[in-house]
Amino acid sequence: MQHATADIARLFATQAGEVRQYLKQLAMLNESGQNIQEGKASLPALLQGILRTAKVLTGARYAALGVFDETGERLVQFLTEGIDEETKRAIGAWPTGRGLLGALIKDERTLRLKDVSQHKASVGFPPHHPVMRSFLGTAIRAHGKVFGRLYLTDKVRPGLDESMTDVSVSRAAEFTDVDEQLIMALAFQAGMAIETASLIEEIKVAQRRDRAVLDSVQEGILGIDLTGACMFANRACVEALGYAQDELIGRNVHALIHHTREDGTSFPEAECPIMQALHSQRECHLENEILWRKDGTSFPVMCTVATFRDEWERVAGAVVSFVDCTERRALEIQRRQGQRMELLGYLAAGVAHDFNNLLTIMQGYGELVLLHADLPTPARTKIQEIKKAVDRAMVLTGQLLAFARKQPVERQVVDINDLVRGIEPFFRQLLTENIVLCFDLTEKRLPAKVDGGGIEQALLNLVVNARDAMPTGGRLEICTAIHDQAGEEEKRTRKRIGQSVVIRVSDSGVGMDQTTLDHIFEPFFTTKSTGRGTGLGLATVYRIVTENDGTIQVASKVGVGTTFTLLLPLAEQEEQIPPSVFHVPVQGGGETVLLVEDDPAVQEIVKTMLENEGYHVLTASDGSEGIHVALSYNGVIHLLIADVMMPNTDGVLMVRSLRSRMPNLKVLFITGGTATGTVMGGELSATGEVLSKPFTNGALLAAVRRVLDQPVGHLSQNRVSRMPKRVLVLDDDGQVNSLVQEILRSERYEVLTAISGVEGLELLRQQSIDLLITDILLPGMDGIEVIQEVRRVRPALKILAVSGGGIGATPEFLLNRARQAGAAGTLAKPFTREQLLAVVRQMVD
Secondary structure, three states, X not given: OHXXXXXXXXXXXXXXXXXXXXXXXXXXXXXXXXXXXXXXXXXXXXXXXXXXXXXXXXXXXXXXXXXXXXXXXXXXXEEEEOOOHHHHHXXXXXXXXXXXXXXXXXXXXXXEEOOHHHOOOOOOOOOOOOOOOOEEEEEEEEXXXXXXXXXXXXXXXXXXXXXOOOOOOOOOOOOOHHHHHHHHHHHHHHHHHHHHHHHHHHHHHHHHHHHHHHHHOOOEEEEEEOOOEEEEEOHHHHHHHOOOHHHHEOOEHHHHHOOEOOOOOEOOHHHOHHHHHHHHOOOEEEEEEEEEOOOOOEEEEEEEEXXXXXXXXXXXXXXXXXXXXXXXXXXXXXXXHHHHHHHHHHHHHHHHHHHHHHHHHHHHHHHHHHOOOOOOHHHHHHHHHHHHHHHHHHHHHHHHHHHHOOOOOOOEEEEHHHHHHHOXXXXXXXXXOOEEEEEEOOOOOOEEEEOHHHHHHHHHHHHHHHHHHOOOOEEEEEEEEEEEOOXXXXXXXXXXXXXXXXXXXXXXXXXXXXXXXXXXXXXXXOOOOOOOOOOOHHHHHHHHHHHOOOEEEEEEEOOOEEEXXXXXXXXXXXXXXXXXXXXXXXXXXXXXXXEEOOOHHHHHHHXXXXXXXOOEEEEEOOHHHHHHHXXXXXXXXXXXXXXXXXXXXXXXXXXXXXXXXXXXXXXXXEEOOOOOHXXXXXXXXXXXXXXXXXXXXXXXXXXXXXXXXXXXOOOOHHHOOOOOOEEEEEOOOXXXXXXXXXXXXXXXXXXXXXOOHHHHHHHHHHOOOOEEEEEOOOOOOOHHHHHHHHHHHOOOOXXXXXXXXXXXXXXXXXXXXXXXXXXXXXXXXXXXXHHHHHHXXXXXX
């Protein structure tokens, strides 16, 4: 009975030990699985832990785990347990595909051996490798994919409990079915760990790729969830807004960057178009929005809002992309301002033309009356005052013409000191008696190749400005010098800048503050009271100086005075300064002059001036009548004086017609301004001399004598007039059509216009055209299609493509497409008059 009880006790003890063993096995398996699920360690650490668990649970002496590459043939990781570091270093490199291990790598089955050395593929162990007997190996797999192998060798004890002394421990112990189940479970855990790590790495790679793509985009991009909170933002976004990533993530986007309208009023979220697009689940494009930076400043943007969906196809949020439109808005304002100023320029030139006719009449009759010696003194004084008013009006007309860029610019080398001395009397006439005028002119000659008349105009304007700044009197000083612009600027640009002629105009007037200084060169800006200033004086000075390749500087202090400094390029030494011209009486020699002028009053005063000097004068009122008079006159016409702009046939066309029959005819053009732009293109100067209205009696007689005294044949073959070219302008903007048409007609081009591609092609079929100028963005048939069709039907026709760009397309992109379609030339809007004419001349002249 006692013996049976002892047997029962031993049986219960054995079973209890086995239960404890299973519980510990389960605990270790559970811990291993939790570590994998929670990702508490790196993949190598997790695999090492699984390997250690497998060794402990099965009682193996050695354990190894190998991970394959994507091909399944090469080991990329090899971990061991039970082999010390010194032995591993002695063994050397990882196992290769030779022998038993190579065979096991290719075998995905679970393999259990009593003696591994007896396996048919065994070729022994590498040097220094421990001798092993029992073997248990299985594939590491998850979801049908094999990632590697897990091996156990040399089972030395059957369990975990060291107190189980009654269980025999044998060197030849074999792995059991339980061991096999354990190792398969652990191999599956290892496979899950490897697969999870692979997926996590793929996700990280995708995130890095997506982040790189987002950060490479120049547009600001941010994502918002359904509440409007920021989910992500790219580099351009955080740089534009001034926030760090962590300052944006999780914050309400509207409250943070979209809270206020441009005028400063509050912007309720309920009215926010971004949030409305999110809630309506519709993509929207916003042209004029304002975003606010972290520093409290705002900037205009053009943005797009597009919703995105989750895996269940539910709207999860929206992506907002935006572009900073600060520069674009500034360029648009500049373009519109340029168009307005161009139109104002044409208006100013037209006004100046009519005004100059009136001034010519007043100037001429005033001078003729003053020639009478018996004129009573009171009347002479009043007429002289009238002439002074005319002189001031001439200054205003000059400002209008300079502002409109219609004044002919003919640069010659002049001595600036002589120029200043020559207009000193005009300075004194403009100044009041309580202003002291002083000069400090350098003794050296100051040659500069400039438009002398323009520089005189600029100095007169500066003197008037100084006079108005000293209403109670003061001191005005005009200085000249030579300035070497080398130094820091030349060091910075590494370019030889050279020397400049300096003209300095300083007054002791009221001065200007910084706000005024920032705007003084803007057209129509004035601080004077209504009726006291046009705002064109300093704008005209700036225009004249820059057109003569010079610069202007200004320094001023309230209550102290103002100094304007003009810097003009010093002329090269080899250029000769023309000798000074002394005004001497010019006597007529009885020559016959044909005067063609459509304004009766101007015609009468010019005729009187000429007849008083002994010339025989024939008259006509327009070009057609002028041709008739010239061809029907039986005598010799020594000189033709013609206005440029006249009804029916203008002066240039009339001269061309007469020159075909009278090749040696000498010509003097008179013009009031609107046509003088053709002088810049060389048209009038290639046909005859030019005298701008208003002119004095002396200026007219000097010009007449100069032309008459030229030898016959003075006009070279280079002055033969070209035949007018016919241009078709195709633009859907009527104002652009009108502007281009007027610019080209001022240069004697014949111009046709159309507002659509269909209309333009119809005109091409009906008319003989030398040049097609077409916009790219046209209604219906766009400019690219027009160019392609023209190339098909008129392959030799020259085509100039123009474009100001469009939504999503820059001018460069559209013009490049035009060149590919067959355009011979391209021009980006906005363009200047000179740019347009330069391209047109190059293409057709």
